[in-house]
């Protein structure tokens with residue numbers, strides 16, 4: 001099964017998350033090529049940091065101060081994080097446990113199926129309905145944000161999560177009919193905002209179903225379009241002749257908290273929900289085919305089969321960055337057309353020196369691109385309604401990376417070139433500037449709806465699956481996770497280059513990007529911070545010069561986050577490719593320990609680690625645990641996370657449930673899920689070896 005996906009995790013993920021996109025030829029067959037630019041690489045990383053970074057720091061910290069309930073303003077200098085821990089050992093990929101460092105414990109905060117409102121039905125997995133699911137926490141939580149409610153003295157917070165996709169194979173007993181599966185699965189997509197409370201600051205958070213801001217976003221929720229494509233014929237359908245609205249959001253992956261306190265969420269593998277005749281250049285480029293979809297929503301809603309008259313443009317209504325204001329439960333979420341349409345992993349915003357908002361977004365597919373948006377208007381402190389319009393109009397760019405080392409030294413092995421680094425310069429190639437298309441033969445509307453084709457035309461650099469891209473709020477330096485690319489340098493595919501230097505890249509890498517000048521610059525420098533892998537298994541790896549035998553092995557970086565002093569945290573999706581469960585890792589970026597990777601936690605068998613939120617000043621962290629036990633079935637589960645309980649004593653344990661988890665300092669208390677898990681599989685810190693669990697063999 002691992003062979004099938006070579007470095008990704010499982011066939012189930014391929015079918016349900018990405019519509020088997022990896023087993024088909026990569027969609028990007030454009031012939032735009034790789035350019036070397038020795039001149040730009042002559043600038044050192046230090047020079048690239050320049051004066052602009054300090055300005056970015058001041059603005060980022062200032063910007064955070066007017067966010068409702070933002071985490072404490074980032075420290076202005078490097079220092080020690082208060083979230084100190086002894087790294088855990090990597091955990092065998094079949095172990096069904098959430099393993100945290102010695103002296104820490106964990107609690108599920110909200111699980112798939114948990115009620116969100118006073119009238120929510122209790123979770124009854126054998127009798128699910130779309131109506132009940134619409135009042136419960138959805139499936140496969142990915143992006144996560146937790147913001148304290150102002151004035152609550154740290155006792156109330158607003159939790160926001162999106163729900164990327166569904167694992168029907170483990171959600172339902174065999175007796176559930178197909179129509180019910182489709183309806184429940186649809187209702188389990190979308191997003192959730194829910195208030196959480198705690199009695200004391202050291203307690204775990206728990207859901208308050210009475211919270212005034214509790215809200216589920218489902219496929220029936222109305223979204224509005226803004227930006228240049230609003231009102232375009234390319235968005236018009238029989239359901240929406242004006243081309244201004246759409247029902248629902250799908251396959252939301254990562255996201256970002258804006259400086260004005262809203263949430264951004266990326267519509268990623270939207271192609272897997274649509275049928276078309278599959279013959280147009282755009283359909284081929286976006287991977288939309290004439291095959292029935294995995295979930296079959298087109299059976300119930302004609303709009304998902306875009307061959308149906310009047311629904312031809314429905315597919316154009318997905319693949320956008322969505323902005324949600326969870327602080328206003330009556331607000332209509334917005335799809336921003338100005339950021340382009342592609343498989344958005346997510347988007348994150350930083351305020352540049354001149355006040356404009358800059359958003360970075362990766363297109364997560366093999367050989368796709370990195371994009372940057374620069375707002376037309378400037379951020380205005382304390383004018384939240386104005387700031388909520390910043391992503392409506394602006395310039396759109398795509399990245400071209402150039403390497404400085406001789407091509408012969410980039411041989412696909414992952415060996416570092418003789419100048420000691422995979423590094424170089426780059427250019428932000430304009431797609432739209434001042435409201436005008438910069439792409440020959442493309443109108444503004446065409447650039448925005450067929451952004452991949454426009455980026456092909458200007459010669460962007462094909463990357464190894466750009467996932468999360470985030471500026472470090474302490475330094476302004478940007479970090480991009482390139483998760484893997486099994487087809488790099490395979491027969492018929494593009495070869496290696498300095499920013500993607502490994503053939504059949506199983507383990508991925510992390511790119512560090514330093515804008516030349518401020519964040520709006522069209523030039524940048526870059527270096528690979530990490531070339532991931534397991535040195536102990538003989539992989540060619542690079543940890544910015546830190547000794548490879550002293551780091552935790554890491555593979556398939558996916559989401560990135562930062563603590564208050566600017567350390568990078570990385571969650572992974574694909575570690576089973578090297579034999580381990582996925583996890584959360586801290587990476588030091590400065591000083592003697594730059595490149596030191598330390599594993600903080602490991603998620604249960606089959607799960608991916610998503611949505612890391614690091615609150616080191618409160619000595620706590622959160623992760624969204626996605627698809628635990630994804631390769632199992634109702635009859636033969638492969639995980640009991642997060643409850644690890646046989647509640648009625650019939651020998652059958654509770655089914656796995658994607659959940660948001662909080663990790664806290666302290667030993668597990670009697671009766672907690674953490675304690676039950678340790679009894680089932682052993683304690684990672686007691687010297688014994690971990691077991692898989694009684695019924696898992």
Ligand code: FEO
Nearest residue numbers: 253268345364467
């Ligand atoms: Fe949904 Fe790019 O991972």
Ligand code: CA
Nearest residue numbers: 405421422423
């Ligand atoms: Ca180099």
Ligand code: CA
Nearest residue numbers: 467483558573
């Ligand atoms: Ca991923």
Ligand code: CA
Nearest residue numbers: 253254467558
């Ligand atoms: Ca992801």
